[in-house]
Amino acid sequence: MGRNGPRHDAGREGRHVTIAHNPLRDPRDKRLPRVAGPCVLVLFGVTGDLSRKKLLPAIYDLANRGLLPPGFSLVGFARRAWEHEDFRQIAYDSVKQYARTPFREDVWRHLAEGIHFVPGEFSDPGAFEALAMALKELDQTRGTGGNYAFYLSIPPKFFPQVVEQLQSAGLADRSEGAWRRVVIEKPFGHDLASAIELNDTVHRVFPEESIFRIDHYLGKETVQNILALRFANEMFEPIWNRSYVDHVQITMAEDIGIGGRAGYYDGIGAARDVIQNHLLQLLALTAMEPPTSFSAEAVRAEKAKVLSAVRIPSDLSLATARGQYAAGWQGGVKVRGYLEEEGIPADSRTETYAAVKLEIGNRRWAGVPFYLRTGKRLSRRVTEVAVLFQRAPHLPFSETDTEELGQNALVIRVQPDEGITVRFGSKVPGSSMEVRDVNMDFAYGESFTESSPEAYERLLLDVLIGDPPLFPRQEEVELSWRILDPVVEHWSRQRRIDQYKSGGYGPDSADELMARDGRAWRRL
Structure with missing residues (x-):
């Protein structure tokens, strides 16, 4: 059968041995690594330790391993009066200090072309409208296809406000053939009641299949x-x-x-x-x-x-x-x-x-x-x-x-x-x-x-x-x-x-x- 089905190999003495597909292995050939399609990652909380020490270096390492698409774009959102170059410098410093893979200037230059920054408060609808405009521009200039992942590397108390602002700005609505996803860091509430309340809030904006709860372990x-x-x-x-x-x-x-x-x-x-x-x-x-x-x-x-x-x-x-x-x-x-x-x-x-x-x-x-x-x-x-x-x-x-x-x-x-x-x-x-x-x-x-x-x-x-x-x-x-x-x-x-x-x-x-x-x- 095909790559994902049973394979028949000739064993000793001409016998045929059926080798079933291993569900623990990626269905693609290991020589064909999983590569993300066109997309934008929007990172809320870019000034925190998690972003500097883990997320930004991980993005570079993925790019260095050839696992990100050519037009991949990263947009930072924070309450800072930064220009695009300011955020690129923050990302550069984080990569140089914490990246797992060796630094390659050509990889960094290509990644940096897609790094942008949008300043704003979580409470400001205008900032989210500016974010929506920036993402549409990236769709046109970088070919990101309206595929957006929103990473909430922020305190849980801001989750409801941010997801509601994303909804109001039309950023949670998927266009035909595109996807929208939200990533939530632990803790997922502080007890059962708060976890249910948080889930209800996020579910009002994103369906379950679009919610990714991160437990890095x-x-x-x-x-x-x-x-x-x-x-x-x-x-x-x-x-x-x-x-x-x-x-x-x-x-x-x-x-x-x-x-x-x-x-x-x-x-x-x-x-x-x-x-x-x-x-x-x-x-x-x-x-x-x-x-x-x-x-x-x-x-x-x-x-x-x-x-x-x-x-x-x-x-x-x-x-x-x-x-x-x-x-x-x-x-x-x-x-x-x-x-x-x-x-x-x-x-x-x-x-x-x-x-x-x-x-x-x-x-x-x-x-x-x-x-x-x-x-x-x-x-x-x-x-x-x-x-x-x-x-x-x-x-x-x-x-x-x-x-x-x-x-x-x-x-x-x-x-x-x-x-x-x-x-x-x-x-x-x-x-x-x-x-x-x-x-x-x-x-x-x-x-x-x-x-x-x-x-x-x-x-x-x-x-x-x-x-x-x-x-x-x-x-x-x-x-x-x-x-x-x-x-x-x-x-x-x-x-x-x-x-x-x-x-x-x-x-x-x-x-x-x-x-x-x-x-x-x-x-x-």
Whole structure:
């Protein structure tokens, strides 16, 4: 059949072997990379760190890899009295400092020709009319075909105002054969009610298929590799269930504090900032059933099923832990505690560490706890999914032979050392039977000559192409808030919050959470 259908190859002895299309692989030949069609990306919030450090460099990297069309255009919108050249200089500086791929003058010159700027306030209808005129001019001069993506790299409180202004200026209305898309950065609300309200606001202007909710973790190669690991390898599926798995630990630890994010972070906290989106998405990918294909609808449907099956233990005082980092030493430098950070109230009860035990009420995972934790000012930076297996029911060795033997584990390292580690018991060389834990390691950097693109490269390209598998839909957002809201509400009734030393492993209550189940956190 064709490129996307089964292929028949002649096997040994003249037999014919049917090789089915792999749904995890792009349907096009790998020699034909996905390239965006004619379009304009309108970037709101061009003065922020996200734009300077991630988005602008990612746009250049896509251009450098030949994945943007010749007429691609970028329009910045901000409350600055800039000319086009001013914005081009900002973009140039960002690219030179943060781009992943080497700087090439010819690529930059071609990209810069399509970089424009429109000054204005979000509250000014005239500024959006000027934006509409600028986009129409680009359609004529750059051949962008009326295809516009609006990236809202702005505080969530401005989302309603901006999308309504886009509607009033006629920028949300698709002309025949063209598309309009809006990209929304997390957080998608601060609880279930606000998430529904935000969704209703955006839906009044854009249909669901035109809304792209960015969770940059889903663009990471190692996160996508969870699907490849599970569904492209037969060896794991038979043991990926309650009969063999003892428990799962999902960790996102940071060695930094809140930095200059006090205005955003206080009142939000670690659970809303990380668990509601990043960690629950990792849980969904780890626990979901095999999708029928790698299409957006198939993957999203399985993620929604598993999130709807998540169960929170009835006694949250025994199944959760939280804390704030106190002063301490980090990398040989003395650092301040959270309550001493600039802009943080002295009586703040916002958590910088959060841990929760969850269970999944379905046939595959019944009785298997999933432990999620995240924190700032911990001993090191690491994000990983660790699947720990049950111990062997019988060991024909003496206790001294296997005294230090732990549980078999499969660890997916998301960052910073991207790869996979398998831990198992092996005989120590020598005349006696001594068994010891060893690791078998796969590292992306050593196994592939291709460098991994940044998450925002993949996600921006998916937006411009209109490929949504890596973007959570509203159902997933609401299910995640339904899981987290009871936890946050439980904590709001507690006056006390644990302190933990900067550079350590988190509060004692997190260790107690695991100890009650006879388990322990993996060492950071």
